[in-house]
Amino acid sequence: MPTRSRGSRHRHRKETAxxxxxxxxxxxxxxxxxxxxxxxxxxxxxxxxxLLAECNAALAEDYLQARGYAQVEADA
Known part of the structure; x- marks a missing residue:
């Protein structure tokens, strides 16, 4: 992997910020x-x-479930 120059790293950090x-x-x-x-x-x-979690935690959890990343808890 090529190494970045000092100026390139600085520019990348600034763009990220x-x-x-x-x-x-x-x-x-x-x-x-x-x-x-x-x-x-x-x-x-x-x-x-x-991004969704910053808006609404329940909406973010619904997103994970819709995407198949979280299991829906069954009611006991």
Whole structure:
């Protein structure tokens, strides 16, 4: 694997910090829309879960169940 130069690492960290700030600034509707696009267009499942969890924990759990990553607990 090629190593990155010091300037390249610095630029990557700065871009990552900028992206995280932008994600933090999204409102709930924007998070839900981004989660939908990441899932349906790009097939990404971990970030949509995190975005949905920031909006609503139950919605995020429903997402995991719909994706088959979590089992539905049977009522006793």
């Amino acid at each position: 900028t992206a995280l700030k932008r994600l933090a600034a999204l409102d709930d509707n924007q998070r839900k829309r981004l989660a939908f696009a990441l899932d349906t267009v790009f097939g990404i499942h971990d970030l949509p879960y995190r």
